[in-house]
Amino acid sequence: MPDPAAPSSGPAERCTRALLSPWSRLGLLVVLLSAAVAVVLACRPERLLTEGWPERMSGGPAVVLFAAAYGLCTAAFVPRPVLNVAAGALFGGPAGTAAAVVGTVLGSAVSFGLGRLLGQEALRPLLRGRWLTAADRQLSLHGFRSMLVLRLLPGVPFAAANYCASVSRMGWLPFLLATTAGSIPTTAAYVVAGSHAAAPTSPAFLAAMAFLAVTGVAAAAVAWRRRPAKGAVAP
Structure with missing residues (x-):
């Protein structure tokens, strides 16, 4: 029986609880x-491939600014290959690779943090079904290995993998490592390809494309070997 002397929650408290609820x-x-996504579409970052970097920005500040913009764009689902190629075309191999990796x-980190803070509590109860529960178990128990394979696969959507990982119980450290x-590896290959895009028959460009193909096949083979057998329960 509730204590009549206990203070009842007022409208402000109820409003706060509603605003902080998982679904809110x-x-x-x-x-x-x-x-x-709307801001990115309006800014059209793909213009960097055709128009280049603004002339007033150069050197170290340009690399730092590009790295920051790169991170925000990937969190908004901009494909990384486009940004990696742009990094190579704008800054060359070494500086472009550094900017793209940062x-x-x-x-x-931005995607994982947003998903963990704002989405995990609401979405975890929805992880039903054999495939979803197996994927969640794999990410939660073998986070580093699973994420490493996903990062090595060139075709896996980067932002989608980030947000899916944030719903699992994977820790921050294995995720970032x-x-x-x-x-x-794949970032450097795309950057090198971008820095030699004007010469698509050059050895550097061909080597970068070959590396991406081999890496993708190798990672796919590893993922195939790690798949649970039919009727078996994933560890």
């Missing part, structure tokens, strides 16, 4: 991502 936070995440880690280690 998930709605905020959807709004933030929709706004970010932007990759930054974007993954696997993202960094797994993204460097």
